[in-house]
Amino acid sequence: DIQLTQSPSFLSASLGDRVTITCRASQGISSYLVWHQQKPGKAPKLLIYAASTLQSGVPSRFSGSGSGTEFTLTISSLQPEDFATYYCQQFKSYPLTFGGGTKVEIK
């Protein structure tokens, strides 16, 4: 199974901050990686697919990069609605797996 390790698991930041979350895969997955955002009590929402492509309707302050085993999600200027938990997920091979999540909270 492909393991995904996210860091940090918890992040405290202020409005307007630039935030970067890292996801490392236990083996190469090319660009078969997505990022989801989940707010408390809500379903996840797709932000980025194919490692770096912004899903339609997602604000441009979100960006993704990476390939192979190391990936990043960046929020260029943190907004109030961005406080949530973020998950990376690989779809290169079965079983599909998720990272452990990064909770972004207000400092």
Next chain:
Amino acid sequence: EVQLVESGGGLVQPGGSLRLSCAASGFTFTDHYMDWVRQAPGKGLEWVGRIRNKANSYTTEYAASVKGRFTISRDDSKNSLSLQMNSLKTEDTAVYYCGRGQDWGSSRYFDRWGRGTLVTVSS
């Protein structure tokens, strides 16, 4: 508008069975793979399984934790996805989400999620 609406959750005793459904609308259901993902209370996301479309013979994949106990099926005539859960364990307690698979490269990622339905396994 794409919509996925899960139903069928509830309280069940260990060893019992439950069948979840997901009603899909707003897209051509027959074209898409469909998945189930779950989230235990206060925990992260865990993929449960996938069913491919008719063009790929409706074949299925499962997580090791549910293989042999859970069965995914679909009824394209009703735009409906199902998850039959047997021999339930307390560790199966979770919110269960259905998700739509979207093509990219040689695989598919989830681009839409339902709101989820809660399954509680407890005596």
